[in-house]
Amino acid sequence: MTSPWMRKLLIGAGVFVLLIAAVLTYLVATFDPNAYKGLAVDWMKTHRQRTLAINGPIKLAVFPRLAVQVSGVTLSEKNRPDDFLKLDEAALSVAVLPLLRQQVVVDSVRAKGLRVTYRRDAKGGSNLDDLVQSEPKTEQPDASDKSSNSPLRFDVSSIQLEDLQLSLRDEQGKLAGEISLASLSTGRLADGVESPVKLKARLGLTAPAVQGDLDGSTKLKLDLAKKGVTLSDMSLAWKGKLPGTESVDATLRGALAFDTANGTLRAEKIELAGDAGLGTLRLVKSSLTVEAFAYDPSNQALQLGKLRIKLGGTSSGHPMNLNLDWPELVVQRDSLTGSPLSGQLSLAGPTSIDASFKTAAPSGSFERIVVPNVESTLKGRSGPRNVEGSVRATLLLLPAKGALALEGLNTQLQLHEPSLQPLAITVQGAADASAQQAHWALKGQINGNPYTSEGKAILATTPMTLNVAARFDSLDLNRLLPPSATAPAASGPSSGGGAAADSPVDLSALRSLQGNFDLKIGQFAYQSYRLSDLVFAATLEGGMLRVSQLSGKGWGGSFVANAFADARASRLALAGNASGVNVNALLKDVAQKDILEGTGRVVVDVDSAGRSVNELKSRLQGKAALQLRDGAIKGVNLAKSLRQARATLGLKGGDDVQKANRTEKTDFSELSATFAIAEGVARNNDLDMKSPFLRLGGDGLLDIGKSRIDYTARATVTGTSKGQDGADLAALKGLTIPVHLTGPFDAMDWRIRWSAIAAQALKTEVGSKLEQQAKDRLRDKLxxxxxxxxxxxxxxxxxxxxxxxxxxxxxxxxxxx
CATH class of the missing domain: 1.10.287 (Helix Hairpins)
Structure with missing residues (x-):
């Protein structure tokens, strides 16, 4: 039987509970959260300099769950009217009593129609910084209050999200594009609780280039203390593009576990299978399977069980297969056991490859896994060409550093091309690589000619950075490249009646790399070029190639130059000079022209811009100069033509037009000229050519863009030889003889203006007669x-x-x- 005081206590408690319930009921019934919209808007404007708008009603429930529902919400960027966030509707409910115990128990989270814009600059500043910054604390927490230091308990009954879209541009993280979440649903999310998760998402990233659809399900378990995540029963499907691929249709199955606190990773029964396209390579029904994988850097443990890679498909439409098998590897600190790995690669078709590789059993420790006796043999054929060889090395795996290395590399290759001599190439040295960078130091021989190369590739930069130095005793590219790649451009005569065939100029490859390049070659050959003591030093950055030194010996002399190429503006520039060179050989190699002979000095300082060869030629500007000796102008023999002057002067006809003849030439002992070049046209007015019988000056232009000439040369007979030919030239001694050259470079016309010569000769003859008559009369007088x-x-x-x-x-x- 209950005592009277106990009964009174229960009655009092009941009355208190009823009173509290009545008060809460009154508060909920009379409280209008929409009345506080203005406060939220004003606070956001004052403290965050953003414009907040809540266009829909706010719904609030207090007990037994604290629930809030909003709709039609927009939030601007800081100090800007642009939208940072737009939300169609969202609802959140939280249990009240657990909040009093410093626990967060969320009943549900729902959101629909959310649009968020995220921006972060290269220095790490983002458009979220002001929203996540904390308010200044006015009071310090009491150290004795242990409840304030207790961790919050995270518990969410479910999450339902629909139609979410994130637009991002992260300059520091090199990310840009959009991520759309069509749907995401979860069960209960709490520490140590396994929850089913389903999602459908679309990625439209431009940096990196990732576009496609992700669809699937998994079971998610959180470990909040270790900041860990476990994904089991995964079945995730991806269909779209990934960096370096055109199309991927793949499925990932298995289980993964991440422990970010300790940096551990575990995987079980992983299978990645599907199809992919990589350029001309098409993978079909390919797979990568791992029975077990564990990586624990804190305990220096690594386990790999039954790794198998099977790639099948086609390369350029021809069958291709790759198999790799590594049954076991177990590492525990300084203890290591494992099995050899082996594999095969085959490719059929006009280009065929048959390769195999194997290793001995690994040894070493967690810090340094040694895979000795890596051996690979190769046989291949491409049309009439074939290659065979072998590679031997020791492979080092450095798990703690995420790196690998090759030591004792020894490569032997033999290349056979019917149109070339057999090539024997050896490569020896060492190389290492990680996710950030790679190094190498190599040496070897090409058909007995030694070379060395060392360098560094920084892979973490965009674009990749290369610092390369190489030395070759001899390098003959004509023997390394197929004949079609080394065939010189055709240099036959032009019809002159239409535009020459054009070729595009694409400098975009300069944007794919950056770095420093230092190359020295004792003897170099490419197409018809034959150079020695070649030095090339250049830097490449931002699509701009700056060649600080290009020097060597060639065409019987030496040359030194610097150059510039800009992929952004498609611009090229060259400044340099060549001394003691055979200008005929130089012109044949560089311009495929056979119009001038001689030895001496050539100076150029030119630049141009354009996206084709003809466009570059028509926009050429700068200056050039020639100083030659003991040479000839090809296509016309002035001395021979002038010997016919006496017979021609007696005719009453007009000037005689003749075609250039490559077998004819006008010899000279000295020649000098300078050219001013603008819009692809080179103008000259200071030609000075000397020969034993002639002196030549002139002025005119050479249209480089159209490959045409319009030049008037003025020849003066300064001396004659003995014999009949000498008598012919003697008749023209002292006369200035104009010669007009017009037409295409390869088929120009030349015209000796005999009428002008005749007028000069008549004037000279009349003057001589008058002078003689005056002398005779004077003699008579005296x-x-x-x-x-x-x-x-x-x-x-x-x-x-x-x-x-x-x-x-x-x-x-x-x-x-």
Missing amino acids: GLPSAASAASGAASSQRLEDVAKDKLKDKLKGIFK
């Missing part, structure tokens, strides 16, 4: 002998001169009387 008798000997001439002086004095005396 009473001197005729010119014919005066020419009868040196002594007689001297006496006549004395007599003439005496006679002249007598005549002059009467003038001054």
Whole structure:
């Protein structure tokens, strides 16, 4: 039987509970959360400088769960009207009593139609920073209050999300694009509780290039103390594009566990299977399976069980297969056991490959796994060419550093090409690589010619950075490349009636790399180029290639230059000079032109911009100069043509037009000229050419873009030879003979203006006759002998001169009387 005081206590408690319930009921019934919209809007504007708008009603429930539902919410960027967040509707409910015990028990989270824009600059500043910053604390927590230091208990009954979209541009993380979540549903999410998860998402990232659909399910378990996640019964399907691939249709199954606190990773019965396209490579029904994998760096443990890779498909439409098998590897600190690995690669078709590789059993420790006696043999064929060889090395795996290395590398290759001599290539040295960078130091021989190469590749940069130095005693690219790649451009005569065939110029490859390059070659050959002591030093950054030194010996002389190429503007520039070179050989190799001979100095300083060869030629600008000796201008023989002058001067016809003939040439002992180049046209007005019989000047232009010439040369006969030909030239001695050259470089016309020569000759002849008549009249006045008798000997001439002086004095005396 209950005591009276106990009964009174129960009645009092009941009344208290009823009173509290009545008060809460009144508060819920009378409280209007929408009245506080303005406070939230004002607070956001004052403290975060953002504009908040809540266009829908706010619904609030207090007990037994604290629940809030909002709709039509927008939030602007800080100090900008642009939208940071837009939300169609969302609801959140939280159990009240656990909050009093510092526990978060969320009944449900629902959201629909959420749009969020995330931005982060290269320095790490984002458009979220002001929202996540904490308010200044006015009071310090009491150290004796242990409840304030107790961790929150996280417990969510379910999450339901629909139509969420994230737009991001993260310059620091090199991410850009959009992520759309069509749906995400979970069961209970709590520490140590396994929850089913289903999702459908679409990724549209431009950096990295990831576009496609992700669909699947798994079971998720959280370990909040260790910041760990376990995914079991995974079945995730991806269909779309990944970096380096055109299309991927793959499924991932198995179980994964991450422990971010200790950095451990575990995987069981992993199977990645599907199809993929990588350029001309198509993978079909390919797979990677791992029975067990465990990585625990804190305990220095690594386990790998039954790794198998099977790749099947086609390469350029021809069958391809790759198999790799590594049955077991177990590492525990300094203890290591494992089995050898082996594999095969085969490719059929016009380009065929048959390769196999194997190793001995591994040894070492967790810090350094040694896989000795890595051996691979290779046989391949591409059309009439075939290659065979072997590779031997020791493979080092460094799990703690995430790196691998090759030591004692020894590669032997033999290449056979019917149109070339057999090539024997050896490579020796060492190399290492990690996710961030790679190094190498190699040496070897190409058909007995030694070479060395060392360098560093920084893989973590975008684009990749290469620092390379290489030395070759001899490098003949004509023997390394197929004949079609080394065939020189055609240099036959142009019709001159239409535009020459054009070729595109694509410098975009300069954007895919950056770094420093240092190359030295003793003897170099490519196409018709034959150079020695070649030095090439350059830097590449931001699509701009700067060649600080390009020097060597070639064409009988030496050259030094610097160059520049810009992929962004498709611009090229070259400045340099060549001394003691055979200009005929130089022009044939560089421009495929055979128009000039001689040895001497060539100076160029030019630049241009364009996306095709013809466009570059038509926009060429700068300057150039020539100083040559003992050479010839090909296509016309002026001396030969001028010897025919006497017969031509007697004709009444017009000027004679002739075609250039490659068998004809005008020899010279010295030639110099400078050119000013603008818009692809080179102009010259200071030509100075000397030969034993002629001196040549002139002015005109060479249209490089159209490969045409319009030039007037002015020849003067300065001397004659003996014999009949000499007599012909003697008739033109002292005359200036204009020669007009027009037409395409390879088939120009040249015209000697005989009418101008005839006018000069007539003027000279009339002048000579008048002068002789004046002399004869003077002789008569002075009473001197005729010119014919005066020419009868040196002594007689001297006496006549004395007599003439005496006679002249007598005549002059009467003038001054």
